[in-house]
Amino acid sequence: xxxxxxxxxxxxxxxxTLARHVRxxxxxxxxxxxxESDYFYSRPALMYVYMGHMLQENTKPYEDRFWSENRINLRxxxxxxxxxVQKVLHLDDHSTMSYDVLVIASGSHSNPGSWHGSHFExxxxxxxxxxxxxxxxxxxxxxxxxxxxxxxxxxxxxEMLRSRGIHVTYxxxxxxxxxxxxxxxxxDIVERHIIADHGVDLHTQTELKEILGDExxxxxxxxxxxxxxxxxxxxxxxxxVKPNIAFLQESGIETGTGxxxxxxxxxxxxxxxxxxxxxxxxxxxxGRTKIEQIWYTxxxxxxxxxxTLTGTTSVYRPVNFFNSAKLFDIEFQVYSRNVKIPDTxxxxxxxxxxRRCAIRLFYDPQTLRFEGVTLLxxxxxxxxxxxxxxxxKDIEYVLCHxxxxxxxxxxxxxxxxxxxxxxNAKSGKQLQLKKRSWKRIFQGIxx
Amino acid sequence: xxxxxxxGRTLFAVGLLTFVLSLSMSHFVLTEKVAYSQLNTVYTxxxxxxxEILEPQLTQLYGKKYDSRFAFIADYRKIFSDYNAPLKxxxxxEQVIHxxxxxxxxxxxxxxxxxxxxxxxxVFLLSFIGTxxxxxxxxxxxxxGKPFGxxxxxIYHSPASNGGWIGIVVGTFLILFYIVLYFFxxxxxxxxxxxxxxxxxxxxxxxxxxxxxYGFIYCLAMVVMxxxxxxxxxxxRYQQVRTFSVMFFQVCFAFMIPELLSALNQPxxxxxxxxxxxxxxFEGERIESMYAFGGIGIAMFWWGVALFVIGVPxxxxxxxxRWYCSWVCGCGGLAETLGDPYRQLSDKSxxxxxxxxxxxxxxxVFVVIMTVLVLIAWQTKQDTxxxxxxxxxxxxxxxxxxxxxxxxxxxxxxxMMGNRVWCRFGCPLAAYLGLIQRFKSxxxxxxxxxxxISCGNCSTYCEMGIDVRWYAQRxxxxxxxxxxxxxxxxSVCPRGVLKLENAPEAGRINExxxxxxxxxxxxxxx
Ligand SMILES: Cc1cc2nc3c(=O)[nH]c(=O)nc-3n(C[C@H](O)[C@H](O)[C@H](O)COP(=O)(O)OP(=O)(O)OC[C@H]3O[C@@H](n4cnc5c(N)ncnc54)[C@H](O)[C@@H]3O)c2cc1C
Ligand code: SF4
Numbered sequence: 001x002x003x004x005x006x007x008x009x010x011x012x013x014x015x016x017t018l019a020r021h022v023r024x025x026x027x028x029x030x031x032x033x034x035x036e037s038d039y040f041y042s043r044p045a046l047m048y049v050y051m052g053h054m055l056q057e058n059t060k061p062y063e064d065r066f067w068s069e070n071r072i073n074l075r076x077x078x079x080x081x082x083x084x085v086q087k088v089l090h091l092d093d094h095s096t097m098s099y100d101v102l103v104i105a106s107g108s109h110s111n112p113g114s115w116h117g118s119h120f121e122x123x124x125x126x127x128x129x130x131x132x133x134x135x136x137x138x139x140x141x142x143x144x145x146x147x148x149x150x151x152x153x154x155x156x157x158x159e160m161l162r163s164r165g166i167h168v169t170y171x172x173x174x175x176x177x178x179x180x181x182x183x184x185x186x187x188d189i190v191e192r193h194i195i196a197d198h199g200v201d202l203h204t205q206t207e208l209k210e211i212l213g214d215e216x217x218x219x220x221x222x223x224x225x226x227x228x229x230x231x232x233x234x235x236x237x238x239x240x241v242k243p244n245i246a247f248l249q250e251s252g253i254e255t256g257t258g259x260x261x262x263x264x265x266x267x268x269x270x271x272x273x274x275x276x277x278x279x280x281x282x283x284x285x286x287g288r289t290k291i292e293q294i295w296y297t298x299x300x301x302x303x304x305x306x307x308t309l310t311g312t313t314s315v316y317r318p319v320n321f322f323n324s325a326k327l328f329d330i331e332f333q334v335y336s337r338n339v340k341i342p343d344t345x346x347x348x349x350x351x352x353x354x355r356r357c358a359i360r361l362f363y364d365p366q367t368l369r370f371e372g373v374t375l376l377x378x379x380x381x382x383x384x385x386x387x388x389x390x391x392x393k394d395i396e397y398v399l400c401h402x403x404x405x406x407x408x409x410x411x412x413x414x415x416x417x418x419x420x421x422x423x424n425a426k427s428g429k430q431l432q433l434k435k436r437s438w439k440r441i442f443q444g445i446x447x
Numbered sequence: 448x449x450x451x452x453x454x455g456r457t458l459f460a461v462g463l464l465t466f467v468l469s470l471s472m473s474h475f476v477l478t479e480k481v482a483y484s485q486l487n488t489v490y491t492x493x494x495x496x497x498x499e500i501l502e503p504q505l506t507q508l509y510g511k512k513y514d515s516r517f518a519f520i521a522d523y524r525k526i527f528s529d530y531n532a533p534l535k536x537x538x539x540x541e542q543v544i545h546x547x548x549x550x551x552x553x554x555x556x557x558x559x560x561x562x563x564x565x566x567x568x569x570v571f572l573l574s575f576i577g578t579x580x581x582x583x584x585x586x587x588x589x590x591x592g593k594p595f596g597x598x599x600x601x602i603y604h605s606p607a608s609n610g611g612w613i614g615i616v617v618g619t620f621l622i623l624f625y626i627v628l629y630f631f632x633x634x635x636x637x638x639x640x641x642x643x644x645x646x647x648x649x650x651x652x653x654x655x656x657x658x659x660x661y662g663f664i665y666c667l668a669m670v671v672m673x674x675x676x677x678x679x680x681x682x683x684r685y686q687q688v689r690t691f692s693v694m695f696f697q698v699c700f701a702f703m704i705p706e707l708l709s710a711l712n713q714p715x716x717x718x719x720x721x722x723x724x725x726x727x728x729f730e731g732e733r734i735e736s737m738y739a740f741g742g743i744g745i746a747m748f749w750w751g752v753a754l755f756v757i758g759v760p761x762x763x764x765x766x767x768x769r770w771y772c773s774w775v776c777g778c779g780g781l782a783e784t785l786g787d788p789y790r791q792l793s794d795k796s797x798x799x800x801x802x803x804x805x806x807x808x809x810x811x812v813f814v815v816i817m818t819v820l821v822l823i824a825w826q827t828k829q830d831t832x833x834x835x836x837x838x839x840x841x842x843x844x845x846x847x848x849x850x851x852x853x854x855x856x857x858x859x860x861x862x863m864m865g866n867r868v869w870c871r872f873g874c875p876l877a878a879y880l881g882l883i884q885r886f887k888s889x890x891x892x893x894x895x896x897x898x899x900i901s902c903g904n905c906s907t908y909c910e911m912g913i914d915v916r917w918y919a920q921r922x923x924x925x926x927x928x929x930x931x932x933x934x935x936x937x938s939v940c941p942r943g944v945l946k947l948e949n950a951p952e953a954g955r956i957n958e959x960x961x962x963x964x965x966x967x968x969x970x971x972x973x
C-alpha cells in the first residue's frame with residue numbers, strides 16, 4: 001500500500017486509538033487535528049482534577065514524546081469545514097489540510113437543554129477542559145449549587161461540588177436514581193449513600209423548569225417542576241451529550257443526531273469514516289444503542305476501523321456489554337449480553353446496605369441462561385463473566401462457579417455464598433459453591 | 448470537629464517546638480565523675496586509658512560552665528586534637544586517641560532545666576506525648592463520621608502534599624534531622640536525655656544513645672501515621688492488614704525485641720533485617736560477637752543467612768516482593784505510614800525508570816563487592832584485598848549509601864520526590880527481591896479485561912513511580928521488579944481494574960494482550 005495521509009479529527013479515546021493502531025500496522029502519514037487540547041487526555045478523569053486528586057498533567061495517558069516517537073503528527077486547530085470533493089479540510093487558522101482518508105472522531109458536547117435562563121452566568125455542562133476551567137471559576141465563592149440530570153456526569157458533578165463543601169441540590173427526573181441501569185434496591189443503596197453519607201439534597205421525580213438570574217446576568221436560583229424556588233449560584237446541566245457535527249453542515253456528509261455510519265464506520269462520503277461519540281449507526285446492532293457514547297465503545301470502534309484501514313476489512317461486532325462507574329464511594333460494574341438487560345429476566349440478588357454492596361445475577365426464566373450481572377461495591381472479573389455469557393452458561397453453573405468471578409482485593413469479604421443460598425432457598429435446589437480454580441479462570445486467556 | 452483539629456494543631460506545634468527548643472535547654476559543665484566514667488574505658492595503644500593520659504588537660508575543664516554547647520564541644524575536642532597533633536605529625540597513628548565518647552560526655556555534662564524533674568517531665572510530655580496526641584487530634588476528625596472509602600480530595604490543592612512550600616519546609620526539617628542524627632549526634636544529646644526514661648523501661652541501667660532515640664521516634668511516627676492509614680483506608684482490608692503488619696514488625700521486631708534481648712544479655716538483633724539492606728551483616732567483628740553469645744547468637748546469625756538464601760527467593764516466588772517491602776520492612780513501613788501523604792510525588796516518566804534501574808543495580812553490585820572484600824579481609828586478616836582497602840570501601844558505602852542515601856535523601860525527600868526514593872533507587876535488597884519478582888514469581892497485578900478508562904489514578908498514586916495505567920489500558924498484567932505490592936493502585940482505581948494476585952506463572956506476562964469486548968477483527972463477507 002502506498003503512503004496515504006490519514007487525518008483524524010479529534011484526539012479523544014477514539015481518534016488516538018485509531019491512530020495508534022494504524023501506526024502499528026502501516027507506514028501511512030497520520031495527523032490528528034483537535035481543538036480542545038494539545039494532547040490526548042482522559043475525559044472521565046476531569047472530575048479528579050477538580051477534586052484535587054490529580055493534576056491535568058496526570059490525566060494524559062501517554063508522555064508527550066510518545067506521539068513524535070510514533071510518528072503521529074498532532075495539530076491543535078479547529079476544523080471549520082470539510083470539503084469531501086477536494087478532500088480538503090479548512091481550519092480555523094485559515095489554513096487547509098488535504099487528506100486521503102478522513103476519520104471523524106469529534107466526540108460530543110454537553111446538551112444545554114432549552115430552558116429559559118440557561119444563558120445566565122454560572123450555568124454550564126461538563127464535557128471539555130474548557131468546561132472544567134469554567135466550573136473552576138464559576139464555583140469560586142459558591143456555597144449553593146443545583147445539578148440537573150440523573151446520569152453519570154450528573155453524579156460526578158455533584159461529587160465534585162461536594163468535595164469542596166458546596167451544598168448541592170440534585171434534581172433527577174426519574175422516580176429512582178439511575179433507574180435505566182439499576183434496579184430499585186440498588187438505586188436505594190446509592191440514594192441512601194449520597195443523601196446520608198454525602199449530604200446531597202436529592203430530589204427525584206423533579207425537573208428543572210426555569211433558571212432565574214440577577215441584574216448582573218448571574219444565576220441566582222432555579223424553579224423546579226414541583227414549584228420550589230431553590231437559590232444557588234451555580235447550575236450544572238447534565239442531561240446528556242450531543243455529537244459534535246456542526247462543522248459538517250456543508251460537507252454533504254449525511255447526519256442524523258450523529259454522523260450516520262454503517263457497521264464498517266463508512267459515512268456517506270467516500271474515504272470518510274466516523275467513530276466514537278459522534279457516530280450514529282443507521283441501524284442499531286442487536287442489543288446495542290444507535291449512538292454509543294462511552295469510553296470503551298469508542299476504543300473498540302477505533303480498533304475495528306484501524307483494521308479496515310490497514311487492509312483487513314472488518315465489521316464492528318461488539319460482543320457482550322460491559323461498563324463501570326463510581327457513584328461517590330460506590331463502585332458499579334455491569335457485564336451483560338445486552339446493553340439494557342430485559343425486564344423479563346429474573347434475578348438472584350443479595351445486598352448489604354451497611355457495606356454498600358449488592359450483587360444481582362440475571363437469567364432467563366425459561367432457559368435459565370445467564371444474562372448478566374450488575375454489581376455495587378464488588379468487583380468481578382471481566383474475562384470470566386464474558387466467557388459465561390459467550391458460552392451461554394446457565395445460572396446454576398454460574399452460581400456454582402461464582403468464586404471464579406470475584407475480583408476484589410485480597411482479604412476482602414466474599415459474598416458469593418449468599419447468592420447460592422438465596423437461589424437454593426427459592427428453588428429448593430442444593431447447589432454448592434465451588435472453590436475458586438485458577439485453571440478455570442485462566443482457560444483461554446492469553447491465547 | 449474544627450475545634451478539635453485546631454487544638455490538635457496547636458498541641459502538635461507546641462510539642463514540636465518544645466522538642467526543638469529542648470536542644471538549647473542546657474548549659475554544660477564537665478565533672479570528674481563524667482570524664483572518669485566515660486573515658487576510663489577507652490584504651491589507647493599503650494594500654495593506658497584515655498582518662499589516665501588526658502587527665503591533666505581534662506582537669507582544667509572541670510567545673511567550668513559553658514552556656515554554649517558549641518563552645519563546650521570545641522574546648523573538649525581541642526584537648527584531643529592538641530594531644531593528637533604531634534602524634535599524627537610523627538605518624539604514630541596507633542597512639543592517637545579518638546574522642547569516641549564525645550556524645551555521651553556531652554550528654555552527661557548537660558545541666559540546667561532538664562535536670563529539674565518537673566521541667567524534664569513537662570518537656571518529655573510535650574515533646575513526645577503532646578506531638579503524638581496533637582497529630583492524632585488532627586487526624587481523627589478528618590476521618591471520623593465520614594463514610595468509608597478513599598478520599599484523595601484536595602491533595603493537589605494543598606502545598607503540604609503537592610510539593611509546595613509546606614512540603615519543602617517539612618522536607619528541610621527531615622533532612623536536617625537526619626544530618627544531625629547521623630553526623631552530629633553530639634548536638635542532640637538533650638533528645639537522648641528525653642528518651643532515657645523509655646530506655647529504662649527495658650533495662651534499669653540502660654540509657655538512650657542516638658540510635659535508641661531514632662528507633663523510638665521512628666516507632667512513634669509509624670504508629671501515629673499508621674493509625675492515619677488505618678483510618679484513611681477503612682473499607683479496604685488489604686490496606687488495613689498490611690498497615691497493621693508493618694506497624695507490628697517495626698514496634699516488636701525492630702524496636703522491642705532487640706531491646707529485650709539486650710536487657711537479657713543476649714545479642715540484640717532485629718530478626719527481620721536482611722543482608723544486603725543490613726549491609727554490615729557479614730562484618731567480621733559482628734559475626735565474632737554473635738558467635739561469642741554461643742548457641743543463640745549462632746542460631747540468629749544463620750537465621751539471617753537463611754532468610755537471605757532461602758526466605759527471600761521462596762516468599763518472593765510465592766507472594767512477590769511485597770511480603771517484605773510493604774508488610775515487614777522498616778524502611779518500607781515508614782514509607783507506607785509517614786510517607787503515605789506523599790506517594791503521588793514520585794516521578795512516573797520512562798526516564799526516571801531508566802535512572803532507577805541503573806542506580807539500584809549499581810548499589811547491589813557495590814554492596815556485593817564490598818561484602819565479599821570485607822569477608823576476605825576478615826578471613827585473611829589483611830585490610831587490602833586485590834589492592835582495595837576493604838575498610839575504606841565499607842566506610843564509603845556506609846556513608847554514601849547507608850547514611851546519606853537511605854536516611855537523608857530517602858526520608859528527607861519524601862515531601863519532594865515521593866515516599867519511596869530509597870526503596871526505588873537505592874535499596875540493594877529491593878533490587879534482589881525485584882530480580883526474583885520479575886523473573887520467577889507467581890505475583891502480578893492482573894488487569895481486569897477492558898474496564899480501564901485511562902484516568903491515571905493508579906499511576907498517580909503509585910509510590911514506586913510505575914506507570915500502571917500504561918499496562919492497564921492495554922489490558923496487560925503489571926509485572927515489574929520495582930512493584931512493592933502496596934496495593935494502592937488497586938484501591939484508588941475507580942473502575943475495579945486492578946488486583947494483586949498470586950497465581951500460576953503461565954500467562955503471567957502477556958506481552959501482546961487482546962482487550963476483550965468485541966470480535967471486530969473479522970473479514971467482511973459481501
Ligand atoms: C465528565 C465525563 C465523564 C465520563 N465518564 C465516563 C466513564 O466513566 N466511562 C465511560 O465509559 N465513559 C465516560 N464518559 C464518556 C466518554 O468520555 C466519551 O464517550 C469518550 O470520551 C468519547 O471519546 P471520543 O474520542 O469519541 O470523543 P472525545 O473524547 O469527545 O474527543 C473528541 C475531540 O474532538 C474535538 N473536536 C470536535 N470537533 C472538532 C473540530 N471540528 N475540529 C477539531 N477538533 C474537534 C473535541 O474538542 C474533542 O477534543 C464520560 C464523559 C464525560 C464528559
Ligand atoms: S486507575 Fe483504574 S481506570 Fe484509572 S487508569 Fe488506572 S487502571 Fe485504568
